[in-house]
Amino acid sequence: MKVEMKSSDTVRHLYVHFPFCARICPYCAFYKTRGNAVEVGRFCEALVREVQGSSALLPSTIYFGGGTPTALKTSQLEVILSAFHQRLDLSELKEWTIEANPGSVSARKAALLKKFGVNRISLGVQSWDNDLLNLLGREHNAAQAEESFRIFRDAGFSNISIDLMFALPGQTERQWRDSLQKTITLEPEHISTYCLTYEEDTEFLARFERGEFSVDDDREAGFLEMAMIMLERAGYEHYEISNYARPGFRSEHNQAYWRGADYVGLGPSAFSTRGFERWQNIADHHEYTRRLFANEAPVVSAERLTPEMKRTERIALGLRTCEGIVAHTLEQNQVNELVRHGLLVRRESRVSLTRTGRLVADSVAAEVL
Numbered sequence: 001m002k003v004e005m006k007s008s009d010t011v012r013h014l015y016v017h018f019p020f021c022a023r024i025c026p027y028c029a030f031y032k033t034r035g036n037a038v039e040v041g042r043f044c045e046a047l048v049r050e051v052q053g054s055s056a057l058l059p060s061t062i063y064f065g066g067g068t069p070t071a072l073k074t075s076q077l078e079v080i081l082s083a084f085h086q087r088l089d090l091s092e093l094k095e096w097t098i099e100a101n102p103g104s105v106s107a108r109k110a111a112l113l114k115k116f117g118v119n120r121i122s123l124g125v126q127s128w129d130n131d132l133l134n135l136l137g138r139e140h141n142a143a144q145a146e147e148s149f150r151i152f153r154d155a156g157f158s159n160i161s162i163d164l165m166f167a168l169p170g171q172t173e174r175q176w177r178d179s180l181q182k183t184i185t186l187e188p189e190h191i192s193t194y195c196l197t198y199e200e201d202t203e204f205l206a207r208f209e210r211g212e213f214s215v216d217d218d219r220e221a222g223f224l225e226m227a228m229i230m231l232e233r234a235g236y237e238h239y240e241i242s243n244y245a246r247p248g249f250r251s252e253h254n255q256a257y258w259r260g261a262d263y264v265g266l267g268p269s270a271f272s273t274r275g276f277e278r279w280q281n282i283a284d285h286h287e288y289t290r291r292l293f294a295n296e297a298p299v300v301s302a303e304r305l306t307p308e309m310k311r312t313e314r315i316a317l318g319l320r321t322c323e324g325i326v327a328h329t330l331e332q333n334q335v336n337e338l339v340r341h342g343l344l345v346r347r348e349s350r351v352s353l354t355r356t357g358r359l360v361a362d363s364v365a366a367e368v369l
């Protein structure tokens with residue numbers, strides 16, 4: 001299947017998916033695998049071909065995620081970063097993020113990323129508690145995570161985000177408070193806090209179904225509230241349910257996505273959206289690589305979005321942000337009801353979640369959709 005992009009429709013946001021990890025975490029449902037050196041090498045060549053073939057891209061943001069892009073050898077990372085520079089027009093690039101796993105960070109890689117213009121790091125710390133890191137099957141401990149943060153700082157990165165996870169099995173309020181406090185002490189510019197979700201086809205979901213783990217909405221809301229209180233007090237703006245930033249450091253890439261901007265995704269499993277067209281690359285790195293070497297498109301499915309699908313998506317994503325959504329896109333009686341209950345607030349022509357509303361964001365979204 002081939003999706004043509006008209007050259008007039010320049011896309012400003014690029015996502016690149018690197019599908020390999022050194023170790024597979026038992027809760028993770030992103031497309032990833034443990035590849036051998038030959039597979040990773042061939043994949044890099046295939047990715048370079050896809051970058052070369054992608055037209056009508058003038059990125060203002062690039063997000064290089066995965067998987068674990070920092071699991072690449074320094075030499076392979078250099079090949080891919082060089083390919084981006086040679087084959088893309090980066091003259092309008094403002095934000096270039098890479099996802100980094102503390103288990104695969106080195107001063108050499110950090111220096112290389114800096115040299116090639118990557119200017120934002122998203123560091124997957126998850127927790128500062130070694131018992132919880134063990135439970136999560138992480139390949140690093142807390143000391144390595146701190147060392148990685150310092151490596152990036154020393155390499156000159158002034159925009160670092162830290163990922164944390166909460167409502168983990170057995171996690172106490174105290175452990176969560178300590179993780180938040182430790183993060184604040186390091187003074188990252190951005191912090192993402194994700195509530196653990198039990199995803200399909202993961203070991204964690206199997207353990208949940210066997211009754212080893214359980215979910216408690218009140219507990220999750222309590223953890224979220226603790227994050228809101230501590231991070232806002234420390235000077236972070238809660239600009240999306242899972243995201244906090246110091247003024248001026250909100251993620252441009254993610255905001256574009258939440259606002260419904262067009263984006264192109266390269267690499268296996270990546271989605272692209274332009275106008276009403278959405279397509280996805282095949283979520284199989286062998287077949288992805290084979291196709292690129294055979295000059296075939298890696299696209300596996302495409303659909304035409306309806307205006308209603310677009311509207312629903314815009315509301316679902318926008319409602320999670322502090323910008324909220326344009327009020328007239330919602331049913332007004334329902335909005336008035338939610339405002340009366342203190343869950344939504346009107347600001348000029350828009351509505352957004354109140355503090356209480358943020359604690360029950362999924363229920364509010366279910367009401368209005």
Ligand SMILES: C[S@@+](CC[C@H](N)C(=O)[O-])C[C@H]1O[C@@H](n2cnc3c(N)ncnc32)[C@H](O)[C@@H]1O
Pocket residue numbers: 021027028029030065066067068099100101102123124125126163164165194195196197198199
């Ligand atoms: C693409 S992933 C990972 C980046 C990198 N590979 C790492 O693990 O450090 C981005 C983030 O999603 C979050 N995440 C992954 N699976 C999750 C799940 N099941 N529930 C909640 N958050 C999850 C983690 O915080 C992770 O850092």
Ligand code: SF4
Pocket residue numbers: 020021023024025028029030032066067068101124
């Ligand atoms: S959480 Fe990150 S390191 Fe773990 S399997 Fe998923 S992508 Fe790989």
